[in-house]
Amino acid sequence: MITMQRGPQPADFADVRATNLAVVLRYVRGNAPCSRAEIAAATGLNKATVSSLVADLIDRRLLRETGLTEHRIGRPATMLMLDGSPYAAIGIEVNADYLTAVAVDLAGTQVLSWRRSFAGLGASPAQAATAIAALGRRAVNRVVKDGRRVLGLTVGVPGLVDSAGVVTLAPNLGWRDVNLRGALIRALGDPDFPVGVDNDANLAVLAESRYGAHAGTRNLVYLTGEVGIGAGIIVDGRLLRGHRGFPGEIGHITIDPGGPACRCGRRGCLEAVAGIAAIVSRVIPEATSDGELTDLQPEIDEVVRRARAADPAALQALTEVGHGLGQGVSIVADLLDPEVIVLGGYFVPLAPWLLPAVETELASRRIAPDLGGPQVSASILDHGAAATGGAATVLDHVDEGHLPTP
Amino acid sequence: MITMQRGPQPADFADVRATNLAVVLRYVRGNAPCSRAEIAAATGLNKATVSSLVADLIDRRLLRETGLTEHRIGRPATMLMLDGSPYAAIGIEVNADYLTAVAVDLAGTQVLSWRRSFAGLGASPAQAATAIAALGRRAVNRVVKDGRRVLGLTVGVPGLVDSAGVVTLAPNLGWRDVNLRGALIRALGDPDFPVGVDNDANLAVLAESRYGAHAGTRNLVYLTGEVGIGAGIIVDGRLLRGHRGFPGEIGHITIDPGGPACRCGRRGCLEAVAGIAAIVSRVIPEATSDGELTDLQPEIDEVVRRARAADPAALQALTEVGHGLGQGVSIVADLLDPEVIVLGGYFVPLAPWLLPAVETELASRRIAPDLGGPQVSASILDHGAAATGGAATVLDHVDEGHLPTP
DNA sequence: TTTAGTTCGTCTGACGACTAAACAAATTAG
C-alpha cells in the first residue's frame, strides 16, 4: 500500500513507475548480483515489468549487466549489478576548525575524501560560505573530471538548520540566521544539481544507517561527541525532523541539578557532565582550559594514553562520565525506543572506558529488565560521518525514486 | 511523489486508485461541503478522474450529494459531504478501575459513549478480556442495531503493547505478556472487522491530533496524567512506534537524583516528582496513601478546591510540581521539537496552577529565547481520550486508503 | 426575450504502466 505525505497529494502513473524503479534499484543494491527473474520473484512484480524497469535503469546507467550464470539447469541468467560509476554525490562537513569533503558513487564506494583546515569562528559567514563553496567546487570539478555526473551536494553544519537551509543558530561557528544554502547556490553559480544544508547530527545518523555497523536499522540514534552533544534520530526508518527542524538538541537537558556549571548558564547539563570538554578537564585537571574551540584531538589522545596506562584517576573520571552519559542515553532510550544508539565523534576513542558505565546505567534504569533495550555501540565511521551522511542524503533521494534523467 | 514503507513494496493501479480515493475523502472531510470541480482544482486531479473517484465513494456510501449551490454565475455545483452514517468505529479504554467505550461515525460525530466500572487488578487477564469483549460486543450490537457497519475496534491499555497486540507489561493491571488481541478476537468470535490493541498514550495522542484543540498538528506530544506518566508522540504526522513498540516511556526518567523516592526503587523520577500521586500527597499531606489504585478523583477534587481557595501550601506545592513537570516537558521539547505538548488526564483540572510553572521552566531552558518553542496546553478532550483515539485509529486507517468495500 | 459569458460535470479517445500467458532461447541431465 502506498502512503501519502500530506493532504492533497494524488498519485498517477509516473508515481507508480518511479516507485517500482526505486524498488528494483534498492533490491539490486542489496542483492547484487542478481537476475531479472530473481527480482520478479522477490518483489512480486511481473517478469515483463521487471524487464521494462531494468531496461529503463540500464538506459539511465544506474544498472549494468555483468556476465551470465553457469553450471545451472535451465537458461543462464544475465546478472545485474549497480553501475555506480557515472554518478557521484558530494557531502561536506563544516567544523569549527576544519572542513571535510566526501564524494560517494552510486554503489556506495568513496571516490574522494578531503580534509582542509578552516577558521570557523575567525571568518564571517560570507567568507565561510565562500570557503565552503570553493571546496565544493573543487570536489565537483574533480568528480566531473573523472567522468561522473554530480547528483547533489549537501553540507552539514553543527547547529540549528531550518528546512530552507538557513542556519538559525550555530554557536561554535558564531552564526545566527545565515542563509547558507542560498549563499552556496549563488557561489556555485546556480548548479544543475540540488544543494542542501542540514544539521551535522542528522547527516551523521543517515551515514550510520547506510554505512555503519548497524546499517539498515530502522530505529537508530546517533550522538555526536564534539564540543557539544547532539542527537540525530531515525525512527521507523525516517529521519526525525520536528516542527521547526531542530530535534535532537540533547546537549542541555539537565542530568543533575547539582552538577557542574555549563556554559549555557545552568548546572548539570548533559554537555557539562559528559561533553568532551568535561571529560578532558576531569581527566587532565592540570590542562589549561584555553577557550573552547581549539582542536581537542591532542587532549583526547592524552586521555586515551592515561586510560590505557590504567591511571586510576583517569579511569575513575571516565567511569563517572560514562554514568552521566548513560543517564542521557537512558532518556533517549525511554523516549524513543531505538534499536541501537551509536556514539560518535570523540566518544569513539573513549568508548572502551565509557561504554561499560553507560551499559550499567542503562540496565539499572530498565522498567523490566527482561524486556531488553537498545544496544549502545561506538561508531565505526571516522570523523567524516556527517560529510558521508551529506552524500548519503543525496543517494537516499535517488533510492526514493527521484532518479537522474539520462 | 509516492513514498514507500519498506524494501520490496511495488505499486500498481490499485494503489494509485486507493491513494486518490483517500485524497478525495480527506479533502471532503476537511472542506465539506464542496463540489467536484473544487476538489479537482485543489488536488490537481483531473475533473474526469474526480468524477470517477466521487462516484466510487458514493457507491461505497462514504460520500453523499447534498443540494446545489445557488445565486452564482455559471452552472450550479452539486455539493458533496461525508456520509458518516453507514459506518462506525469503536474504541475501548481500559483503566485500573473502569472501562470506557466510544463509537464514532465516519464524519467524526460520537454516536456512543459508555463508562462502566471494572476491577482491573482484581481480575485475571482472562476475566478482564472477557469483560472487555463483553463491553465491545454490546457496543457492536448497539451500533449494528442503529444500522451501521463496524469498521474496527481498538482497545487502549495502560502499559507496553507490542505490534501484535500482546500486552507485554501493564503494572497497574498486574499484567505480563497477555495476548489481549488474540483473546478479544476469540471472545468476539472472529469478527469481520479488524481488532487492535495499543498503548493508551498512543491512542490519546491520535485522538488529540484528530479532535483536540490543535487538531491537524503534525508534531504533537500528549502526556498522560494518570497514576503513571506516559507520552504519545506524533512526529512529522506519524505516530512514533519505536523498535519494540514502547516509545514515550517518560515516567521514570530522572528529573532530580536527590528527589523523592519512586515506587520503581530509584529517586526523582518524573512520576515521583510530578505524578498524580505525588501531587495529591504533597497538597494533602494528611491523606493516607492507601495503595495506588483507588480512584483518585476525590483527592484531585480536593486539590482543586484548595488551589481555588488560594491555600498557600497548595499553591506552593503545585508550583513546585509544575517546575518538575516543566523539566520533563523541556526534555521532550529538546529531543523531539514538537509544535504542541498537550497535558491530559488528571493534569487537565490542575492545569491552571501547573501551566505557569511549566511555561517558566520551559522558557528558562531555551537554547535561544527568540527561536520559540512548543506550546503547552491542557487537553480539551475528557477522560475518554484513549477510547476516542481507539476509534480514531480505525478512521485513520480508512483515511489512508483502506476503504470499506460495499 | 434573447444572447453572451461562466461554471459544472460528463464523455471520448489516447496514453502509459502493469499483468498473464505464450513463446523463444539457452543450457543441463540423461
Next chain:
DNA sequence: CTAATTTGTTTAGTCGTCAGACGAACTAAA
C-alpha cells in the same frame, strides 16, 4: 539427441488517469 528447466521477451488485454471537447444550467446584460 531428447526432455526438462529456467530465463527473459513478446503479445494481447486491462485499468486508471489525462486532455480536451461538449452539453447542461445558471447569471448578467442587451
